[in-house]
Amino acid sequence: MAELISPKKLRTDITDPKEGLNYIINFLQSKTWYLSTIDEYGFPYSRPMSLVVLHEGHLYFATSKQKDMVKHIASHSEVGIYAAIHGSGKMRLTAHAYPCYSDELAAMFYEVMPRHYLRYVGEDKSQAQFYRLDELKAEYMANYVSYAITLK
DSSP states (O other), X not given: XXXXXXXXXXXXXXXXXXXXXXXXXXXXXXXXXXXXXXOTTSOEEEEEEOOEEEETTEEEEEEETTSHHHHHHHHOOEEEEEEEETTTEEEEXXXXXXXXXXXXXXXXXXXXXXXXXXXXXXXXXXXXXXXXXXXXXXXXXXXXXXXXXXXX
16 A cells, blocks of 8 residues: 655655655555646646556556547657645656556556556456556655656
8 A cells, every 4th residue: 555645754865766766656646646648639638547556667557548548648648747645745747658558567457456447447458558657757846845856
């Protein structure tokens, strides 16, 4: 289970990529976060998300192939992520999202969040769409101070 990050646990000294990824995943799994893409008309489009896992040094998120998000990311791989936890700060991320699939990923998503997985992806695994986030840049803000975490 993800650990809720409190202001007392604010880290300003993260230099190790693995530690940075763990910090980001704990923050995102603590609450609903918002994924922004560019729609077919060139406008930003944001939606609430909750499915995210860390696997082999990369962050992954999942959705259904039936969602418009799949078309948006196919046209523009750049995505933005925003998450806020009352009293703990907020996090903004930018990344490139690349489609991928493996049975191992499907099992991980189901294990981490079975109810959300079935709701958004369904029992038919062929409808699952997974994305790997690369070129990740994160900014954590708390108490009017921001800290950058850049992962390549």
